[in-house]
Amino acid sequence: MQQKNQLITPHVSYLALGKDATARCANYKRLFDERLSTAEVEDVQVAMHYCLPLGGKAFCAEVEQKLGRKLGHRGRGRPKKTVKE
Numbered sequence: 001m002q003q004k005n006q007l008i009t010p011h012v013s014y015l016a017l018g019k020d021a022t023a024r025c026a027n028y029k030r031l032f033d034e035r036l037s038t039a040e041v042e043d044v045q046v047a048m049h050y051c052l053p054l055g056g057k058a059f060c061a062e063v064e065q066k067l068g069r070k071l072g073h074r075g076r077g078r079p080k081k082t083v084k085e
Contacts, residue, residue: 018024036044047054050073053063064071 014024014028017027043054046052052071052073053060055063060071
């Protein structure tokens with residue numbers, strides 16, 4: 001028998017998927033019936049490759065603000081030195 005962990009509770013959105021566990025499970029599975037487009041798959045792959053958040057401009061700006069740094073892919077290596085005259 002599986003013991004319940006009081007630290008882990010179902011999210012309200014998950015509970016709203018059905019009146020019982022069987023209905024929730026079936027409705028949750030239906031959320032994934034639609035396939036992602038090729039463009040969406042590529043967006044996910046790029047975000048994963050560069051460890052970037054995947055979302056709109058407002059979401060990414062919020063993440064940048066909370067982290068206190070710019071996100072995005074930068075060129076490899078050190079920044080070029082500036083020449084002093």
